[in-house]
Amino acid sequence: MxxxxxxxxxxxxxxxxxxxxxxxxxxxxxxxxxxxxxxxxxxxxxxxxxxxAATPSLKEKDIEKKGFTQYRKLEKGVYEKTAGKGPDIIGDKD
Ligand SMILES: [Zn+2]
Structure with a gap:
């Protein structure tokens, strides 16, 4: 309880x-x-x-080390990679 x-x-x-x-x-x-x-x-x-204190945010290097990929939102439906593997941009930007 x-x-x-x-x-x-x-x-x-x-x-x-x-x-x-x-x-x-x-x-x-x-x-x-x-x-x-x-x-x-x-x-x-x-x-x-x-x-x-229970949920410390991961540093970008730790994200890569742990095999995660992090994206940040650029605009509606478009995300730019900030760490890890994967495409640099996802979304329908032209
Ligand atoms: Zn009282």
Whole structure:
């Protein structure tokens, strides 16, 4: 089960929601609407610090080394190769 972090959404909050508290919830369960201690409104805080670091972007050399090909969009339907093997341009550019 994921852990959600809630924080007071209106006002300073109490010692619980003022600093934010964690709540273990099922994925499909209703989000908390108010603090269990002071009953003020709370909202889910997005952004667990370890999520953004979990998917580092590949460097272009690593892309080639791993056998991937990377393209960037030039215009609608036209892509230019930036790394890896394959045609330099794909799409219907004339
Ligand atoms: Zn509270």
């Amino acid at each position: 994921p852990i959600y972090v809630y924080q007071c959404s209106d006002g300073p909050g109490c010692s619980l929601c003022g600093v934010g508290f964690e709540k273990l919830q099922k994925l499909n369960s209703e989000p908390l609407k108010c603090c269990p201690r002071c009953n003020r409104g709370v909202q889910k805080v997005i952004g667990a610090p370890n999520i953004s």
